[in-house]
Amino acid sequence: xxxxxxxxxxxxxxxxxxxxxxxxxxxxxxxxxxxxxxxxxxxxxxxxxxxxxxxxxxxxxxxxxxxxxxxxxxxxxxxxxxxxxxxxxxxxxxxxxxxxxxxxxxxxxxxxxxxxxxxxxxxxxxxxxxxxxxxxxxxxxxxxxxxxxxxxxxxxxxxxxxxxxxxxxxxxxxxxxxxxxxxxxxxxxxxxxxxxxxxxxxxxxxxxxxxxxxxxxxxxxxxxxxxxxxxxxxxxxxxxxxxxxxxxxxxxxxxxxxxxxxxxxxxxxxxxxxxxxxxxxxxxxxxxxxxxxxxxxxxxxxxxxxxxxxxxxxxxxxxxxxxxxxxxxxxxxxxxx
Amino acid sequence: xxxxxxxxxxxxxxxxxxxxxxxxxxxxxxxxxxxxxxxxxxxxxxxxxxxxxxxxxxxxxxxxxxxxxxxxxxxxxxxxxxxxxxxxxxxxxxxxxxxxxxxxxxxxxxxxxxxxxxxxxxxxxxxxxxxxxxxxxxxxxxxxxxxxxxxxxxxxxxxxxxxxxxxxxxxxxxxxxxxxxxxxxxxxxxxxxxxxxxxxxxxxxxxxxxxxxxxxxxxxxxxxxxxxxxxxxxxxxxxxxxxxxxxxxxxxxxxxxxxxxxxxxxxxxxxxxxxxxxxxxxxxxxxxxxxxxxxxxxxx
Numbered sequence: 001x002x003x004x005x006x007x008x009x010x011x012x013x014x015x016x017x018x019x020x021x022x023x024x025x026x027x028x029x030x031x032x033x034x035x036x037x038x039x040x041x042x043x044x045x046x047x048x049x050x051x052x053x054x055x056x057x058x059x060x061x062x063x064x065x066x067x068x069x070x071x072x073x074x075x076x077x078x079x080x081x082x083x084x085x086x087x088x089x090x091x092x093x094x095x096x097x098x099x100x101x102x103x104x105x106x107x108x109x110x111x112x113x114x115x116x117x118x119x120x121x122x123x124x125x126x127x128x129x130x131x132x133x134x135x136x137x138x139x140x141x142x143x144x145x146x147x148x149x150x151x152x153x154x155x156x157x158x159x160x161x162x163x164x165x166x167x168x169x170x171x172x173x174x175x176x177x178x179x180x181x182x183x184x185x186x187x188x189x190x191x192x193x194x195x196x197x198x199x200x201x202x203x204x205x206x207x208x209x210x211x212x213x214x215x216x217x218x219x220x221x222x223x224x225x226x227x228x229x230x231x232x233x234x235x236x237x238x239x240x241x242x243x244x245x246x247x248x249x250x251x252x253x254x255x256x257x258x259x260x261x262x263x264x265x266x267x268x269x270x271x272x273x274x275x276x277x278x279x280x281x282x283x284x285x286x287x288x289x290x291x292x293x294x295x296x297x298x299x300x301x302x303x304x305x306x307x308x309x310x311x312x313x314x315x316x317x318x319x320x321x322x323x324x325x326x327x328x329x330x331x332x333x334x335x336x337x
Numbered sequence: 338x339x340x341x342x343x344x345x346x347x348x349x350x351x352x353x354x355x356x357x358x359x360x361x362x363x364x365x366x367x368x369x370x371x372x373x374x375x376x377x378x379x380x381x382x383x384x385x386x387x388x389x390x391x392x393x394x395x396x397x398x399x400x401x402x403x404x405x406x407x408x409x410x411x412x413x414x415x416x417x418x419x420x421x422x423x424x425x426x427x428x429x430x431x432x433x434x435x436x437x438x439x440x441x442x443x444x445x446x447x448x449x450x451x452x453x454x455x456x457x458x459x460x461x462x463x464x465x466x467x468x469x470x471x472x473x474x475x476x477x478x479x480x481x482x483x484x485x486x487x488x489x490x491x492x493x494x495x496x497x498x499x500x501x502x503x504x505x506x507x508x509x510x511x512x513x514x515x516x517x518x519x520x521x522x523x524x525x526x527x528x529x530x531x532x533x534x535x536x537x538x539x540x541x542x543x544x545x546x547x548x549x550x551x552x553x554x555x556x557x558x559x560x561x562x563x564x565x566x567x568x569x570x571x572x573x574x575x576x577x578x579x580x581x582x583x584x585x586x587x588x589x590x591x592x593x594x595x596x597x598x599x600x601x602x603x604x605x606x607x608x609x610x611x612x613x614x615x616x617x618x619x620x621x622x623x624x625x626x627x628x629x630x631x632x633x634x635x636x637x
Contacts, residue, residue: 032453032455033455035453035539036449036453036455038445039445039446039448039449039453039539040445040446040449040450040461042441042442042443042445042446042507042508042509043442043446043465043508043509043514044509045508045509046442046505046507046508046509046510047464047468047509049505049508050476050480050505050508051468051476053479053483054476054477054478054479054480054483055475055476055479057479057482057483058475058476058478058479061478061479061482066482068482068485115372115375118368118371118372119372121364121365121368122365122368122369122372123365123369124369125369125372128376129372129376130627131623132376132379132380133375133376133379134626134627135379135383135616135619136379136382136383138564138615138616138619138626139383139612139615139616140567140568140586140587140590140611140612140615141568141570141587142568142570142587142588142590142591142611143590143608143611143612144382146590146591146593146594146604146605146608147382147383147385147386147605147608148382150385150386150389150601150604150605151381151382151385151386153601155400156397156398156399156400156601157400158381158385158400158402160400161400161402164400190379190382194630197627197630197631198630198631201631242470246470246472249472250472250473250474250571252570252571253570253571256570256574256591257570257591260591261591261594264594288472288474288571291474292571292575295477295478295481296481296575296578301478301481301482304478305478305479308474308475308476308477308478309475311472311474311475312471312475315470315471315472315475316471319470
């Protein structure tokens, strides 16, 4: 982060006496401000229209009853009260979301780290493996989910067929309330490529001499990983944990598509549009799914806004806690970041 | 005798003891077999999808895994049975306009946030990061209301179209700004200063010096944007859910099975058609992808 001396000469040069000198300087400062403002203008416009304004509106709407047709009616904290005392779906939705974060994120990070470690040690075919592990991360989530629901289809899907050949009776996967979330975790593990690439790059960035000196001190492979690799890449691990948690909080596409496809699959007879919240039996009802139904299927805009405010608070809190606690275990080398 | 002394003795690396070598070999074999195992698991879904997409609809309902006969017509039927072309066209419009928008609006903002010095710059960057971290669900309800009302006021149905997703892209996308700023920071200021000394305006510095040096980052951002719009589901579902003629591929595909009950073969063929462009794009631009991912992760 070096400075830009020439550009700032106008602003930072010591003030010289004489009015002739000051006038152009002032002008330059203004020109400079105008330039910054001009360059920042798309963001300023976008931020106020598509972020600040809706955020404020959200707070207001959450205190009203609003169905998009009649004007919003002020009802105070009734939405929040309903959420915490009466809504039968809120706690299941929160629990499911916490589950997918608490189980999914550590597994994703561990899995990606494990693959990356093995790839750094691999002698042959690194490029091939890297491509194979990264590719599924690019598959559009809707397509990936459709594929998985078919592959894990209890009756005709290849997974249970193969398990059957091995003498194992496979579970009902996306159609079983106990297995639906684990199935979604499997789907997320399939798309681990992005984390894997990031880990791989940062592991390869660890200075070689650290390993050598550790080896001289008699550290085995496991100890080298624990005391050299891990501390050196801990900022990247933190980054992926935070990212995983943020994704977990907005987990929608896979859950929504899997539920609607698997539900349609179960009731093959006809119109599957009698949508059940979080099929099967509410096990894939995640918080964003609940919000979607309230806001855009039932058009309880006020209540959906209240749910959004709660999500905002929780997102802030979780991100804050993770970043705060991370100081204990994240090691930022000597470099300034 | 004297000759052999004069010749420099070649450095022979001492071979590791047999036990150590055997251990190393075993570890390598174990590593590679695990990697091969995982690679098979990672490829299997795509293979199964491809195989099923070639089955007859009768066969797709049986546990048999190998198509017999190969029913290539599925890929024709997919386009006949659903307005797949229309969805693809919608997605192309969304991806093209949004990607152009994030670049045009994001590049100057990223420049101002990295290469110009002004009071409050770091605070603004922090705000950009916060908008990046918060879930879209947090602002989605008032935005929907806003578009609905605006559409009512000027007599254009924004809700039901993809415009509520395209227009914000032209007003500074947080991810683009973040990524480009990180890259712009790595460009040495000396280049810029040299141009400034030559009397170059900041805009010309941006369009000539910086954009030329930041080409890989700009390509990566464009790729990510195309990929993001291609995969985007929540917001398109929200805005175009009721208007099937404006569905992008992602929404159309998710509804495909509701349109065609039980026909797993056609559904998988459609899935494959949707996957194909991304996979092709990846092989065409593999390096840019990997560089881009590394840029977001490591430098973040």
